[in-house]
Amino acid sequence: MSVWVDKFDVFAGGFWLTFQICVLAATGALILGAVVAVLRISPVPPLRAVGTAYVTIFRNMPLTVVMFFSAFALPALGSNADFLRIPVLDLVFTRLSTDLPYFRFALIALTLYTAAFVCEALRSGVNAVSPGQAEAARSLGLTFTQNLRYVVLPQSWKASIVPLGSVIIAMIKNSALIGFFGVVGDLSATADQLTGAEGYAFIPVAIGISIGYLIMTVPLGALLDRIERRQAVAAR
Amino acid sequence: MTGEALIVLENVNKWFGPLHVLQDVDLSVARGEVVVVIGPSGSGKSTLCRAINRLEPINSGTITFDGQPLPAEGRALARLRSEVGMVFQSFNLFAHKTILQNVMLGPVKVRKEKSAVVRERAMGLLERVGIANQADKYPAQLSGGQQQRVAIARALAMQPKALLFDEPTSALDPEMVGEVLDVMTSLARDGMTMVVVTHEMGFARHAADRVVFMADGQLVEQAAPEEFFANPRSDRARDFLSKILTH
Numbered sequence A: 001m002s003v004w005v006d007k008f009d010v011f012a013g014g015f016w017l018t019f020q021i022c023v024l025a026a027t028g029a030l031i032l033g034a035v036v037a038v039l040r041i042s043p044v045p046p047l048r049a050v051g052t053a054y055v056t057i058f059r060n061m062p063l064t065v066v067m068f069f070s071a072f073a074l075p076a077l078g079s080n081a082d083f084l085r086i087p088v089l090d091l092v093f094t095r096l097s098t099d100l101p102y103f104r105f106a107l108i109a110l111t112l113y114t115a116a117f118v119c120e121a122l123r124s125g126v127n128a129v130s131p132g133q134a135e136a137a138r139s140l141g142l143t144f145t146q147n148l149r150y151v152v153l154p155q156s157w158k159a160s161i162v163p164l165g166s167v168i169i170a171m172i173k174n175s176a177l178i179g180f181f182g183v184v185g186d187l188s189a190t191a192d193q194l195t196g197a198e199g200y201a202f203i204p205v206a207i208g209i210s211i212g213y214l215i216m217t218v219p220l221g222a223l224l225d226r227i228e229r230r231q232a233v234a235a236r
Numbered sequence B: 001m002t003g004e005a006l007i008v009l010e011n012v013n014k015w016f017g018p019l020h021v022l023q024d025v026d027l028s029v030a031r032g033e034v035v036v037v038i039g040p041s042g043s044g045k046s047t048l049c050r051a052i053n054r055l056e057p058i059n060s061g062t063i064t065f066d067g068q069p070l071p072a073e074g075r076a077l078a079r080l081r082s083e084v085g086m087v088f089q090s091f092n093l094f095a096h097k098t099i100l101q102n103v104m105l106g107p108v109k110v111r112k113e114k115s116a117v118v119r120e121r122a123m124g125l126l127e128r129v130g131i132a133n134q135a136d137k138y139p140a141q142l143s144g145g146q147q148q149r150v151a152i153a154r155a156l157a158m159q160p161k162a163l164l165f166d167e168p169t170s171a172l173d174p175e176m177v178g179e180v181l182d183v184m185t186s187l188a189r190d191g192m193t194m195v196v197v198t199h200e201m202g203f204a205r206h207a208a209d210r211v212v213f214m215a216d217g218q219l220v221e222q223a224a225p226e227e228f229f230a231n232p233r234s235d236r237a238r239d240f241l242s243k244i245l246t247h
């Protein structure tokens, strides 16, 4: 068990890196997912088709494959994803601007993949709002955007928040894959380093890593439970 | 009634898949006229009503409102819809907004009118429909009859050129039907152009200028209410009236 004390800094570093990619990917996926959701419910058929195609592709492909594409196709296209070297942001999230591009590739893959699920969670919330609400808004002369902004979204986010939380929890767990795609030093890669190179026993290391993930996922899950319970009471 | 046409449908056809719900419908509604549409369930009354503000797009034919053909989806259509009020069977008040906010939303967001001006007008309308003292409540806290009167006030707040009603009293408990019909009757008397789908024959008799009878997607006959109820010309209409009037 001494590994927890001796190598606390390794665990902490892994936790910090995983936490960083999760915060960035969650933010990116929420924004991109919202855009795709708007496309999917838009009254313009070609936009709807684009949204649907996006979701079909990224919801049905294994994340590993998306990661492969990101890590191999982007360099083949001559891109090091340098557009993610966002000034100021890269002062906090230092990995954004390292010369090794794997963190950025992994971030792109995780964002693209998760956005498809975010889109569907948002859309299920929109579908939970009775169609009469949007119809009344249209009959008053509200445009599509005004309808979303003033009538549909203020009512739909309540129904979206719990499924959205589940999507983010799944994303945190999915982030464990990034170690296999060249990102050195995230929480799950910590296992390899400590058991392989440094010869520590596997079980204590695995427990330490699990705790790292649970610190991120359990509070989020508890928060969702609370929101759900409050909504159930309000609905009565 | 001035006789000048405000709503004109020509040769309108609409299919739901194989179902031909509107068949070569021609209908003209004059400014200030009150047209009541009746007919058996499934005859296409709601579809007709909803086609007028393009909540239901049609497959062929033309619909013009105030001289303009209905525009395709987009800003121009939104502008047209803001001139045609609609009252639904299920009220459809915005559940997350108070009564006052429901009435104010359209004028403030669509017409960009000043909030203070709109508030005054909205309170006046709520006064008119008898709900001013409930302005800060939410729709779920009101009875059906009250909600429907708010829905009428919400439509009126846009100062529309015409109002469409799709069975406005069908979801109400019987004791609340009267309060909604009273509001509608007073609007009719004030010269509002109205298309009303309803099963309330009393309203048709005393408030309508014209009764239109629909069956199987066709306008079977239309006449002034006294005439229609005294001597319906078609068998379909006679049959329909005998069924509803004997109850």
Ligand SMILES: Nc1ncnc2c1ncn2[C@@H]1O[C@H](COP(=O)(O)OP(=O)(O)OP(=O)(O)O)[C@@H](O)[C@H]1O
Residues within 6 Å of the ligand: B016, B019, B021, B039, B040, B041, B042, B043, B044, B045, B046, B047, B048
């Ligand atoms: N969205 C839809 N998709 C498919 N069929 C529809 C749709 N809306 C209506 N219909 C069908 O079209 C026909 C006409 O419907 P409509 O609602 O206009 O009738 P209605 O005269 O208003 O009837 P009711 O008195 O029951 O309200 C019905 O047979 C109905 O089942």
Ligand SMILES: [Mg+2]
Residues within 6 Å of the ligand: B045, B046, B047, B166, B167
């Ligand atoms: Mg109907």
